[in-house]
Amino acid sequence: MKNNKLITIITVVKNSEKTIEKCINxxxxxxxxxxxxxxxxxxxxxxxxxxxxxxxxxxxIHITEKDMGIWDAMNKGLKLANGEIIGFLNADDFYYPNALQLVNRYFFDNKIDFLFGSVQKYKLMYGYKPWKIRFSFGFYTSHSVGFFIKTKEHKKIGEYNPKYLSADLDFFYKMIKRFKMDGMSSLKSEIFGKFGSGGFSSKVNYVDHLIDLNRIRIENNQNKFFVYFIFLIKIIKKPLKFLSSYIKKINNE
Incomplete structure (x- = not known):
């Protein structure tokens, strides 16, 4: 049926025996x-x-082999995908039962390239605000659980660049600013699933994360002085978190 789209879901996993079964189910x-x-x-x-x-x-498809990290694993999955639409579900996360039904409806009813669904994290994340991307990466809901994109459009943008800690943000920046693709969000009440608390992003040092965001912006041709202005604002807003992360970073080196 024309309105029954094949959706590819990609899960990347390593040593997640406590959560993988719930994710799969x-x-x-x-x-x-x-x-x-x-x-x-x-x-x-x-x-x-x-x-x-x-x-x-x-x-x-189930592949078990060594890789170079989460983004390398995702790229392997992308090369194998046959669906018209791609979504990502990390091993610590899970969908609610009607998530893919919502995805199918949104892509059938709207001329969009991608979709951000509402996601339950430490709070409910909802909406899509592309105008914020120049100032903040808090413009979307979630990559795992919430993000879906047409496969052909993903391939136009390319793979996730494993040199970045937050390669999904580099991908989103290109998707919105360089390729100017059209997307939307689900309604606030249409929650796709729940984001786990022990995933990859929760293990990234705050200082390393901010430095990584600077690289992503600068290497995507955003003004360097403006980027470091944003960086300074973030430090001022969370000085204790920055100091704590910086001390941990120094002690680990």
Whole structure:
């Protein structure tokens, strides 16, 4: 059927035996059944793959091999995707049952390249404000759980650049500023799922994160002086967090 789009879901995982089963079940039990599920495992040494293999009849592709990190693993999944739309679900996160049904409806009813769904994190994240990207990367809901994009449009932009800690933000900046793609958000009440508290982003040092954001902006041709002005504002707003992260960074070097 024309309005029943094939959606590819990509999960990258390493040593997530405590959360991977809930993640998998949230995909395979979706009300929208026309999906392809790809799991890229980074050579886990716990029971992660034993759990994944319990659901092998429901998983289209399952690869287990060493990789160079989360973004390298995502790029592997992207190369294998056959769906018209791609979404990402990290191993610590999970969808609510009607998430893919909402995605299918939004892409069928609207001429959009991408979609940001509402996501439950430490608070409810909703909306899409592209005008904010010049000043802040707090313009969207979430990459895992909330972000969906047409596969052909993702390929136009390219892969995630693993040299960045926040390669998704580099991708989003290109998507909005360079390629000027059209997107929208779901309604606040249309929550796609829940974002776990122990994922990759929660382990990134605050200082390293700010430096990474500077690199992303500057290497995407944003004015260097304006970038460092934003950097200074962030330090002023959270001086204790910056100082604590800086001390930890020095002690670890």
């Amino acid at each position: 949230s995909v395979i039990n979706q009300s929208h059944k026309n999906f392809e599920y790809i799991i890229i495992d980074g050579d886990s040494n716990d029971s992660t793959n034993t759990i994944i293999n319990k659901y092998k009849d429901k998983i289209n």
